Amino acid sequence: MIVRDRPNAFALLITLRGSIVLDILPHMLLVALFAAGLTAAHHYGWLDISSLTVLPITLLGLVLSILLSFRNNASYERWWEARKQWGQMVYEIRSLARASASLLGDGHPARRRILSLVLAHAHALRGQLRGEDVSDTLTTWLSKQELQHVQGLRNGAEGLLQQVGGELGVLYREGAPDSVGLQMLNHHVTALSGIQAACERIAHTPLPFAYTLLVHRTAYIYCYLLPFALVGAVGWATPVCVAVVAYTFFGLDCLAEHLETPFGRDANDLPLDSLCRIHEISVAEALGDIAPPPLQVVNHQLM
Amino acid sequence: MIVRDRPNAFALLITLRGSIVLDILPHMLLVALFAAGLTAAHHYGWLDISSLTVLPITLLGLVLSILLSFRNNASYERWWEARKQWGQMVYEIRSLARASASLLGDGHPARRRILSLVLAHAHALRGQLRGEDVSDTLTTWLSKQELQHVQGLRNGAEGLLQQVGGELGVLYREGAPDSVGLQMLNHHVTALSGIQAACERIAHTPLPFAYTLLVHRTAYIYCYLLPFALVGAVGWATPVCVAVVAYTFFGLDCLAEHLETPFGRDANDLPLDSLCRIHEISVAEALGDIAPPPLQVVNHQLM
Amino acid sequence: MIVRDRPNAFALLITLRGSIVLDILPHMLLVALFAAGLTAAHHYGWLDISSLTVLPITLLGLVLSILLSFRNNASYERWWEARKQWGQMVYEIRSLARASASLLGDGHPARRRILSLVLAHAHALRGQLRGEDVSDTLTTWLSKQELQHVQGLRNGAEGLLQQVGGELGVLYREGAPDSVGLQMLNHHVTALSGIQAACERIAHTPLPFAYTLLVHRTAYIYCYLLPFALVGAVGWATPVCVAVVAYTFFGLDCLAEHLETPFGRDANDLPLDSLCRIHEISVAEALGDIAPPPLQVVNHQLM
Amino acid sequence: MIVRDRPNAFALLITLRGSIVLDILPHMLLVALFAAGLTAAHHYGWLDISSLTVLPITLLGLVLSILLSFRNNASYERWWEARKQWGQMVYEIRSLARASASLLGDGHPARRRILSLVLAHAHALRGQLRGEDVSDTLTTWLSKQELQHVQGLRNGAEGLLQQVGGELGVLYREGAPDSVGLQMLNHHVTALSGIQAACERIAHTPLPFAYTLLVHRTAYIYCYLLPFALVGAVGWATPVCVAVVAYTFFGLDCLAEHLETPFGRDANDLPLDSLCRIHEISVAEALGDIAPPPLQVVNHQLM
Amino acid sequence: MIVRDRPNAFALLITLRGSIVLDILPHMLLVALFAAGLTAAHHYGWLDISSLTVLPITLLGLVLSILLSFRNNASYERWWEARKQWGQMVYEIRSLARASASLLGDGHPARRRILSLVLAHAHALRGQLRGEDVSDTLTTWLSKQELQHVQGLRNGAEGLLQQVGGELGVLYREGAPDSVGLQMLNHHVTALSGIQAACERIAHTPLPFAYTLLVHRTAYIYCYLLPFALVGAVGWATPVCVAVVAYTFFGLDCLAEHLETPFGRDANDLPLDSLCRIHEISVAEALGDIAPPPLQVVNHQLM
Structure with missing residues (x-):
C-alpha cells in the first residue's frame, strides 16, 4: 500500500x-x-x-461507461471489504486478550498460549493468502511439533483455530471459564474463522x-x-x-x-505484514511484554 | 466458475x-x-x-443505460450474495466443529455424527439448488434409513438440520452440553438454516x-x-x-x-461442488481424518 | 410474482x-x-x-435520468427488502421448530401450540399487509375464542406474537426451558416481530x-x-x-x-400466499405431519 | 408525511x-x-x-449531475435510515412488552412501569428531535416528580432510559429476573439507546x-x-x-x-406523532388496556 | 464541522x-x-x-465522471462511517453506564471508575486520531500513575480498554457480576474496541x-x-x-x-471535541453529577 x-x-x-x-x-x-x-x-x-462519424463511438461509450463504472466499484468494494476484515481481526484479537484477562486473570498461562496461537493464525493466513512460506515467522509462536502438524494440514490457518478450540475445551472442562465464559471467548475465535473465510472468498472467487x-x-x-x-x-x-x-x-x-x-505485494495491495505487526503489538502490550515497533514505510510503500 | x-x-x-x-x-x-x-x-x-436523425436513439439510450446498469448491478449482487452465503457456510461448519470439540471433547461420538449430518445438508442443499439428484453423495454421510427419510420430505436439506436439532436435544437432555452450550452449537445450525433460506430466496425469486x-x-x-x-x-x-x-x-x-x-453449472455459475469439497476438508481435518484433495480446475472451470 | x-x-x-x-x-x-x-x-x-432545438430536451434529460434512476433503485430495494424479510421468516420459523425440539423434546404439546400461533401470525400479517380478511385461514390454526380475541385487536398479528410470549412464559415458570432456553426461543419470536415492523414500514411509508x-x-x-x-x-x-x-x-x-x-396481488408483487404455504410445509415436516403441496404457478403467476 | x-x-x-x-x-x-x-x-x-455555444453548459452539467445525484442519494438515505430507526423502535417496544410478560408474568406491576417509561422516552425523543416542548404528553406517563427530574437533565430522553435501567436493577437484585433475563430485557433498552443515538446523529450532523x-x-x-x-x-x-x-x-x-x-413538521418529514401513537397502541394492547385509535391523515398529511 | x-x-x-x-x-x-x-x-x-474539436474532451469526460463520482462516494462513505462509529460510541458509553447501574447498583464505586476509564479512552482515541497531545484532558480522568503507564504504551487508547477489562475481571472474581453480567458489560467494551479499530482503519488506510x-x-x-x-x-x-x-x-x-x-480540524472534519463532551455529559448525568455544557459553535464551526 x-x-x-x-x-x-x-x-x-x-x-x-x-x-x-x-x-x-x-x-x-x-x-x-x-x-x-x-x-x-x-x-x-x-x-x-x-x-465515418463519431456516432458508433458514442454508442459504445454508453455500455463501456456502465461496465467500467461497475467493475471499478465491485473491485474497490472487494479491496475495502478485505481491509475491513483485517481491521476486524485487530479488534477481535485485542478483545480476546481483554476478555481472557477478565475471565482467567492476567497471568493465567493459557492466556499467553491462546494469544500465541491466534498470532500464528494471523501469520499463517497471511501466508496462505499471499502464497508465501511463513514457517520462519511461525516458529516464533509455535513449537516445532505444532509447526509440523500445521504444515501437514491442507488448511493450516484453520488448524490453528481448531487448536485454540482445543485449549478452550481443556480449560472449560477444568471448570474455568464456565460455559458463559467459554461462549465469550469462543465468540472471538468464531469471528477470526469468519474473517478467514471471507478472505478466502475474496482471494479465490474472482469477478x-x-x-x-x-x-x-x-x-x-x-x-x-x-x-x-x-x-x-x-x-x-x-x-x-x-x-x-x-x-x-x-x-x-x-x-x-x-x-x-x-x-x-503490489503497490496498491493491502499491507498484511504491517497489520500482522499491529496484532503483535496489541498482544505484547496486553501481556505486559515489550512491544515491537510498527513496520516502517519504505520508499512510500507499506508491505 | x-x-x-x-x-x-x-x-x-x-x-x-x-x-x-x-x-x-x-x-x-x-x-x-x-x-x-x-x-x-x-x-x-x-x-x-x-x-432520420440520431436523436431518438440518444433519447432511448438514456433509459436503456439506466435499465442495463440497474439490472447488471442487481444481478451481480445476487451472485455475490449467493457466494457470500456459501462462504459463510464454510466458517459456520468449521466453527461448529471447533465449538463441539470445546464443549464435548474431541472424541465424543455425537460430534462426528452431527458433522456428518451437516455435510449431508450442504450436499442436499447443493442438489436442491441445482435440481440434481445427490443421493449417491449422501450415502457417504447418511445411513440408508436416514437417506430414505430425507428423500421422503419436501425439503430434505431442512430435514437434515432438524435431525441435527434432534441430536443436540438428546445431548442436552443427557446433561452435556448445558443450555449455554446448546445455545452455542444451535447458533451455528440456525446460521446454516439462514444460509439455506437465503439461497432458496435467490434461486426462486427472479428479478x-x-x-x-x-x-x-x-x-x-x-x-x-x-x-x-x-x-x-x-x-x-x-x-x-x-x-x-x-x-x-x-x-x-x-x-x-x-x-x-x-x-x-454454466461457466459463470458458482462452484458448489468445489465448495462442498472444502466443507469435507474442513470436517476431515477437524476430526483428524485424512482430508480429500480439493477439486481441480478442469478446462479453466471449477464446478 | x-x-x-x-x-x-x-x-x-x-x-x-x-x-x-x-x-x-x-x-x-x-x-x-x-x-x-x-x-x-x-x-x-x-x-x-x-x-426550436433539442437543447432543452437534453438538459431536462439530465435531471430526469437522475430521478428515474434513483426512484427505480429505491423502489427495487424496497421490494427486495420485503422479500428478504419474508425469506428470513422462513428460517426463523424453521429454527423455532428446531430449537423447541432440542429444548423441549419432539413431542412436547406446547411445541405444536407455539408453531400454530406462529403460522397464524404469518397468515394474519399477510392479511394485514394486503388488506384482506384471512379469518378462514386462521381458523385452521386458532380456536374460535382466540380468533375473536385477535380480531378485536388493532394489530392482530402482533397480538399473536404476544400470545406466543405468554406461552413461553408459562413454560419458563414451569421450569423448562430455563432462562437461557427462553432466550433462545424468544430470540426467534423477536425476529418475527422485527419482520412485521419492517413490513409495516414498507407498506405504510411511501417514497x-x-x-x-x-x-x-x-x-x-x-x-x-x-x-x-x-x-x-x-x-x-x-x-x-x-x-x-x-x-x-x-x-x-x-x-x-x-x-x-x-x-x-399485482403481477410483480410478492407471492405471500406461496410463502405462507412454505411456512406450513416447514412446520408440518418439523412436527412429523404430512406436508401440504407447495402452491402452483397459475398462468405464469405465483400468488 | x-x-x-x-x-x-x-x-x-x-x-x-x-x-x-x-x-x-x-x-x-x-x-x-x-x-x-x-x-x-x-x-x-x-x-x-x-x-456563445452550449459547450460550457454541457461540461458544467457533468459535475452538476454527479453532485445532484450524490446529494439526492445521501439525503434520501438519511431520511430512510431515520424511518428505519423509528420502525425498529416499534418492534423493540413490542418485544420488551412480550419478553417482560414471559419473564415476569403478565400482571407484574414493574412491567407497566417500565413500559410507561419507554413510551415517555419515545415522546421525549420526539420532542428533542423536533425542538418541541412535550411536557403535556409526558405527564400521562410520568409522575410530576419524575417529569421535573427529566426536565432538569441536558438529555431527558436518555435520562428516562437510565431510569428503566434502575428499575431493571431493582428487579434483578430482588431475584427475578435472573441475569439472563436481565440480559434479555436490557438488550431492548440498549437498542432504544442506539436508536436515540442514531437519530441524534442524523439530526445534528448535516451533510x-x-x-x-x-x-x-x-x-x-x-x-x-x-x-x-x-x-x-x-x-x-x-x-x-x-x-x-x-x-x-x-x-x-x-x-x-x-x-x-x-x-x-414539513410535508415530507417523518410522522413522529403518528409513530408515537403506534407505540402507545402496542403497549396498550400488550397490557390489555383499551388502545387509542391511530392518528388520522389530515389534509393528506400525517404528522 | x-x-x-x-x-x-x-x-x-x-x-x-x-x-x-x-x-x-x-x-x-x-x-x-x-x-x-x-x-x-x-x-x-x-x-x-x-x-481541434470538442470530441477528445467529451471522451475524457466519460472516464473523468466515473472517477469523480466514485471518489466522491467513497470519500463521503468514509466520512459518514467515521461519524457513525463515533455515534455508536455515544450509545455504547450510555449503555455501559445503564447496564452497570442495573448489575452493580447506582452507587458502586467500580462504576465511576470504569466510566472514567471509558471517557479517558474516548479522549485518548481522539488524540491518537488527530495526532494531538491530550495529556491535560486525561489527567481529569486518570491518576498520574495511570497516565504515565498509558503514555508508555504504543497504543494508549487500547491500553485503557485493557484496564477496563482488568477492573471487570476483579469484580467478576469477587462474585458480582456473574459471568452473564460480565458478558453484558464486556459486550460494550468490545464494541468500543471495534469503534477504535474502525477509526484506525479509516485514519491509516487512504484510498x-x-x-x-x-x-x-x-x-x-x-x-x-x-x-x-x-x-x-x-x-x-x-x-x-x-x-x-x-x-x-x-x-x-x-x-x-x-x-x-x-x-x-478542518472545516469539514468531524467535531471530535464536541462528541467527547457529549460523552462527558452522558456519564455525568448517569452518575448524578452536574453535567458540563455542550461545546458551542464558534464562527459557524464545531470542533
Missing part, C-alpha cells in the same frame, strides 16, 4: 510509484501507433475514411470472467475505432488524443484488476 | 470459454442482416431514409419479470432503430457498427441474466 | 402478462396524438416551430410524495416538449418516436411505482 | 400540497426574468452573444457544508449561463425553457435539502 | 468559511492564465488551432494512491485541453469558462480529498 502525503501537483503528474502507467504503456503505444498509421493513410489519401472479457473487448474495439472518428477532425493530433483516451480507459481497467486481488 | 490467470490481450479477444458470445450470436447476426438489407435499400435508392420485458424491448427497439440513424453517416460500415453495438448491449443483458441464477 | 422460463425473443416482445404496457397505454396514446397534431401543424405550415410529483412533472414536460424537437428532423415519424420514448419513460416510472408497494 | 393514493395525471401536475414548487418559485422567477432580459437584449441587438456550497454555486452558474446558450437557438422561448430547467434543478436540490433533516 | 442555518442564496454564493475555493484558487488561476494565453495566440493568429494519480492526471489533461476546444467557439470568454469548469472539477476533487481523512 502506498502511504505518502499528497505530493504537489507537478509531482502527481510525473510520479511512477504506485501508478499503473507502466502496466498499460505497451497497449497505449500500440494503439497510438495504429492511430498514427491511420492518420498518415488518411493524410496521404491512401484510404478514404471521410464517411465473473465474462466481465473481464466484455470490458476488455469493448475497450479494445472502442480504442481502435477511435482514430477513425478523430482523424477527420483533429488530423495529426489523433495519435496523442487516442493515447490520452486509452490511458484513462486502460488505466481504470488495470486499476480495477489490481484491486480485485488485494492480497498480493 | 471460470478460474484462470488473465490471458494476454490477444487471447482475451478470441477466447470463447466463459464468454457469452455464442449465446447472443444469433441475435447479433439477425440485427446485422437487417442493417445490411437497410443499407442496400438506402444505397440503391429503394427507400428514402435521409430524414421482477417486468424488468426483463422492459430491458429486452428497449434494447431491441434500440438496435433495430440504429441502422436508420447510422446508414446516412457510415454507409456500408453500418452492419458492422450495428453488430458491435448489439454485441455490447445483448452481451451485458445476457451476462446479467446468467448471474441472476448463480446456482447452475 | 411472475415465474416462467425466459420466453424466446419474439414472445418477449409481445407478451402482456406481467408487462406494464396496459397501464401506460393511455398516456402513450395521448402523447402520440399530441405529437401527430403538432407534426400536421408543422407540415401544413399552421405553426412555425423551426426555431416522499415530492419525488412522485417531480418525476411525474419532469417526465410529462419532457414528453410533451419532445415533438417540438423531433418534428423538424424526423417529420411524420415523430408520433412513433415519441410513443417509443414515452413507453420507456412512463414504463420505468410505472414499474418503480408497482415495486414501491410490494405486498399487493 | 404526505399519504394519499396516487392522484390522476392531471392532479399530479397541479397539486401544491407536498410539492416544493412554492419554495423555489422566487429563484425560478428571478432566473426567468434574467433570461427574458437577455433575450430582449439579444433580439433588439443591444448585446452580441452570438458567439458537509462544502457540498451545499458547491451544489448551490454550480447550479446557479449553470442556470444563469443557460440563457446565453439558448437564446440563439430558441429565441423568445428562452425564459420558459430556462424556468423549466431551473425547476428541475432547484427542485431536486430543494427536495434533497428537505429530506436531509427528516424530523421536522 | 460547519454548523449553520442555510444562509440565503446570495450569502451562499460568496461565503468562504467551509468552502474549498481558497484551496483550489491557484490551480484555477493557472489554468485560466493558460487559457488566456491560448486565446490571445489564437486571436492574433500566432497559433492555428482551428482544427488506493493510484486513484489519486488517475483522477488528478485526467482532470489536469482535461482542463488544459479544454481551451483548445473552447477558443474557437467562445473566443475571449474562454478563460472565464475554463475557470468555472475547473472550479467544479478541482472543487469536487478537493472536497473528496478533505472528506477522505475526517479526523482533522
Whole structure:
C-alpha cells in the first residue's frame, strides 16, 4: 500500500510509484501507433475514411461507461471489504486478550498460549493468502511439533483455530471459564474463522470472467475505432488524443484488476505484514511484554 | 466458475470459454442482416431514409443505460450474495466443529455424527439448488434409513438440520452440553438454516419479470432503430457498427441474466461442488481424518 | 410474482402478462396524438416551430435520468427488502421448530401450540399487509375464542406474537426451558416481530410524495416538449418516436411505482400466499405431519 | 408525511400540497426574468452573444449531475435510515412488552412501569428531535416528580432510559429476573439507546457544508449561463425553457435539502406523532388496556 | 464541522468559511492564465488551432465522471462511517453506564471508575486520531500513575480498554457480576474496541494512491485541453469558462480529498471535541453529577 502525503501537483503528474502507467504503456503505444498509421493513410489519401462519424463511438461509450463504472466499484468494494476484515481481526484479537484477562486473570498461562496461537493464525493466513512460506515467522509462536502438524494440514490457518478450540475445551472442562465464559471467548475465535473465510472468498472467487472479457473487448474495439472518428477532425493530433483516451480507459481497467486481488505485494495491495505487526503489538502490550515497533514505510510503500 | 490467470490481450479477444458470445450470436447476426438489407435499400435508392436523425436513439439510450446498469448491478449482487452465503457456510461448519470439540471433547461420538449430518445438508442443499439428484453423495454421510427419510420430505436439506436439532436435544437432555452450550452449537445450525433460506430466496425469486420485458424491448427497439440513424453517416460500415453495438448491449443483458441464477453449472455459475469439497476438508481435518484433495480446475472451470 | 422460463425473443416482445404496457397505454396514446397534431401543424405550415432545438430536451434529460434512476433503485430495494424479510421468516420459523425440539423434546404439546400461533401470525400479517380478511385461514390454526380475541385487536398479528410470549412464559415458570432456553426461543419470536415492523414500514411509508410529483412533472414536460424537437428532423415519424420514448419513460416510472408497494396481488408483487404455504410445509415436516403441496404457478403467476 | 393514493395525471401536475414548487418559485422567477432580459437584449441587438455555444453548459452539467445525484442519494438515505430507526423502535417496544410478560408474568406491576417509561422516552425523543416542548404528553406517563427530574437533565430522553435501567436493577437484585433475563430485557433498552443515538446523529450532523456550497454555486452558474446558450437557438422561448430547467434543478436540490433533516413538521418529514401513537397502541394492547385509535391523515398529511 | 442555518442564496454564493475555493484558487488561476494565453495566440493568429474539436474532451469526460463520482462516494462513505462509529460510541458509553447501574447498583464505586476509564479512552482515541497531545484532558480522568503507564504504551487508547477489562475481571472474581453480567458489560467494551479499530482503519488506510494519480492526471489533461476546444467557439470568454469548469472539477476533487481523512480540524472534519463532551455529559448525568455544557459553535464551526 502506498502511504505518502499528497505530493504537489507537478509531482502527481510525473510520479511512477504506485501508478499503473507502466502496466498499460505497451497497449497505449500500440494503439497510438495504429492511430498514427491511420492518420498518415488518411493524410496521404491512401484510404478514404471521410464517411465515418463519431456516432458508433458514442454508442459504445454508453455500455463501456456502465461496465467500467461497475467493475471499478465491485473491485474497490472487494479491496475495502478485505481491509475491513483485517481491521476486524485487530479488534477481535485485542478483545480476546481483554476478555481472557477478565475471565482467567492476567497471568493465567493459557492466556499467553491462546494469544500465541491466534498470532500464528494471523501469520499463517497471511501466508496462505499471499502464497508465501511463513514457517520462519511461525516458529516464533509455535513449537516445532505444532509447526509440523500445521504444515501437514491442507488448511493450516484453520488448524490453528481448531487448536485454540482445543485449549478452550481443556480449560472449560477444568471448570474455568464456565460455559458463559467459554461462549465469550469462543465468540472471538468464531469471528477470526469468519474473517478467514471471507478472505478466502475474496482471494479465490474472482469477478465473473465474462466481465473481464466484455470490458476488455469493448475497450479494445472502442480504442481502435477511435482514430477513425478523430482523424477527420483533429488530423495529426489523433495519435496523442487516442493515447490520452486509452490511458484513462486502460488505466481504470488495470486499476480495477489490481484491486480485485488485494492480497498480493503490489503497490496498491493491502499491507498484511504491517497489520500482522499491529496484532503483535496489541498482544505484547496486553501481556505486559515489550512491544515491537510498527513496520516502517519504505520508499512510500507499506508491505 | 471460470478460474484462470488473465490471458494476454490477444487471447482475451478470441477466447470463447466463459464468454457469452455464442449465446447472443444469433441475435447479433439477425440485427446485422437487417442493417445490411437497410443499407442496400438506402444505397440503391429503394427507400428514402435521409430524414432520420440520431436523436431518438440518444433519447432511448438514456433509459436503456439506466435499465442495463440497474439490472447488471442487481444481478451481480445476487451472485455475490449467493457466494457470500456459501462462504459463510464454510466458517459456520468449521466453527461448529471447533465449538463441539470445546464443549464435548474431541472424541465424543455425537460430534462426528452431527458433522456428518451437516455435510449431508450442504450436499442436499447443493442438489436442491441445482435440481440434481445427490443421493449417491449422501450415502457417504447418511445411513440408508436416514437417506430414505430425507428423500421422503419436501425439503430434505431442512430435514437434515432438524435431525441435527434432534441430536443436540438428546445431548442436552443427557446433561452435556448445558443450555449455554446448546445455545452455542444451535447458533451455528440456525446460521446454516439462514444460509439455506437465503439461497432458496435467490434461486426462486427472479428479478421482477417486468424488468426483463422492459430491458429486452428497449434494447431491441434500440438496435433495430440504429441502422436508420447510422446508414446516412457510415454507409456500408453500418452492419458492422450495428453488430458491435448489439454485441455490447445483448452481451451485458445476457451476462446479467446468467448471474441472476448463480446456482447452475454454466461457466459463470458458482462452484458448489468445489465448495462442498472444502466443507469435507474442513470436517476431515477437524476430526483428524485424512482430508480429500480439493477439486481441480478442469478446462479453466471449477464446478 | 411472475415465474416462467425466459420466453424466446419474439414472445418477449409481445407478451402482456406481467408487462406494464396496459397501464401506460393511455398516456402513450395521448402523447402520440399530441405529437401527430403538432407534426400536421408543422407540415401544413399552421405553426412555425423551426426555431426550436433539442437543447432543452437534453438538459431536462439530465435531471430526469437522475430521478428515474434513483426512484427505480429505491423502489427495487424496497421490494427486495420485503422479500428478504419474508425469506428470513422462513428460517426463523424453521429454527423455532428446531430449537423447541432440542429444548423441549419432539413431542412436547406446547411445541405444536407455539408453531400454530406462529403460522397464524404469518397468515394474519399477510392479511394485514394486503388488506384482506384471512379469518378462514386462521381458523385452521386458532380456536374460535382466540380468533375473536385477535380480531378485536388493532394489530392482530402482533397480538399473536404476544400470545406466543405468554406461552413461553408459562413454560419458563414451569421450569423448562430455563432462562437461557427462553432466550433462545424468544430470540426467534423477536425476529418475527422485527419482520412485521419492517413490513409495516414498507407498506405504510411511501417514497416522499415530492419525488412522485417531480418525476411525474419532469417526465410529462419532457414528453410533451419532445415533438417540438423531433418534428423538424424526423417529420411524420415523430408520433412513433415519441410513443417509443414515452413507453420507456412512463414504463420505468410505472414499474418503480408497482415495486414501491410490494405486498399487493399485482403481477410483480410478492407471492405471500406461496410463502405462507412454505411456512406450513416447514412446520408440518418439523412436527412429523404430512406436508401440504407447495402452491402452483397459475398462468405464469405465483400468488 | 404526505399519504394519499396516487392522484390522476392531471392532479399530479397541479397539486401544491407536498410539492416544493412554492419554495423555489422566487429563484425560478428571478432566473426567468434574467433570461427574458437577455433575450430582449439579444433580439433588439443591444448585446452580441452570438458567439456563445452550449459547450460550457454541457461540461458544467457533468459535475452538476454527479453532485445532484450524490446529494439526492445521501439525503434520501438519511431520511430512510431515520424511518428505519423509528420502525425498529416499534418492534423493540413490542418485544420488551412480550419478553417482560414471559419473564415476569403478565400482571407484574414493574412491567407497566417500565413500559410507561419507554413510551415517555419515545415522546421525549420526539420532542428533542423536533425542538418541541412535550411536557403535556409526558405527564400521562410520568409522575410530576419524575417529569421535573427529566426536565432538569441536558438529555431527558436518555435520562428516562437510565431510569428503566434502575428499575431493571431493582428487579434483578430482588431475584427475578435472573441475569439472563436481565440480559434479555436490557438488550431492548440498549437498542432504544442506539436508536436515540442514531437519530441524534442524523439530526445534528448535516451533510458537509462544502457540498451545499458547491451544489448551490454550480447550479446557479449553470442556470444563469443557460440563457446565453439558448437564446440563439430558441429565441423568445428562452425564459420558459430556462424556468423549466431551473425547476428541475432547484427542485431536486430543494427536495434533497428537505429530506436531509427528516424530523421536522414539513410535508415530507417523518410522522413522529403518528409513530408515537403506534407505540402507545402496542403497549396498550400488550397490557390489555383499551388502545387509542391511530392518528388520522389530515389534509393528506400525517404528522 | 460547519454548523449553520442555510444562509440565503446570495450569502451562499460568496461565503468562504467551509468552502474549498481558497484551496483550489491557484490551480484555477493557472489554468485560466493558460487559457488566456491560448486565446490571445489564437486571436492574433500566432497559433492555428482551428482544427481541434470538442470530441477528445467529451471522451475524457466519460472516464473523468466515473472517477469523480466514485471518489466522491467513497470519500463521503468514509466520512459518514467515521461519524457513525463515533455515534455508536455515544450509545455504547450510555449503555455501559445503564447496564452497570442495573448489575452493580447506582452507587458502586467500580462504576465511576470504569466510566472514567471509558471517557479517558474516548479522549485518548481522539488524540491518537488527530495526532494531538491530550495529556491535560486525561489527567481529569486518570491518576498520574495511570497516565504515565498509558503514555508508555504504543497504543494508549487500547491500553485503557485493557484496564477496563482488568477492573471487570476483579469484580467478576469477587462474585458480582456473574459471568452473564460480565458478558453484558464486556459486550460494550468490545464494541468500543471495534469503534477504535474502525477509526484506525479509516485514519491509516487512504484510498488506493493510484486513484489519486488517475483522477488528478485526467482532470489536469482535461482542463488544459479544454481551451483548445473552447477558443474557437467562445473566443475571449474562454478563460472565464475554463475557470468555472475547473472550479467544479478541482472543487469536487478537493472536497473528496478533505472528506477522505475526517479526523482533522478542518472545516469539514468531524467535531471530535464536541462528541467527547457529549460523552462527558452522558456519564455525568448517569452518575448524578452536574453535567458540563455542550461545546458551542464558534464562527459557524464545531470542533
